Amino acid sequence: MLRYCRQIILEAMDHVRGRMRGDNVPVMRSHAAVAAIKKSVENPTAVIDQEAEDLIVALLNFKFAKLPGVDAYTVFSEELGIKTFPEDAFEADADRIKARYR
DSSP, X not given: OHHHHHHXXXXXXXXXXXXXXXXXXXXXXXXXXXXXXXXXTTOHHHHXXXXXXXXHHHHHHHXXXXXXXXXXXXXXXXXXXXXXXXXXXXXXXXXXXXXXXX
C-alpha cells in the first residue's frame, strides 16, 4: 500500500510541476497578487489544485483496486470533503480497512 501511495504522490507532483511552468507562470503570479481572485475559478492555481486532486483520487481508485483486502477506503480532501470509494461503499466499510493497516 505504501508503494502505491508513493507512486501516486510522485505522479501528482510531476503533474503540478509541469502545469506550473512556461506560459502559466506569469499568469499565476499576476492572479495570486489580486486578493479578489485568489480562490476564484479564474485563478490558474485553483484549476491546477483541482486537477491534482482529481488525479490523486483517480490513481487511488486504480491502484487500490489491485490490492487484496482493500474493498473500501475513505478520502478526506479539500474539494471532495469526506468521500468513500468505491461509489457503492459506506464509510463504515472503510473503517475496517483502515484499522487493518494501522
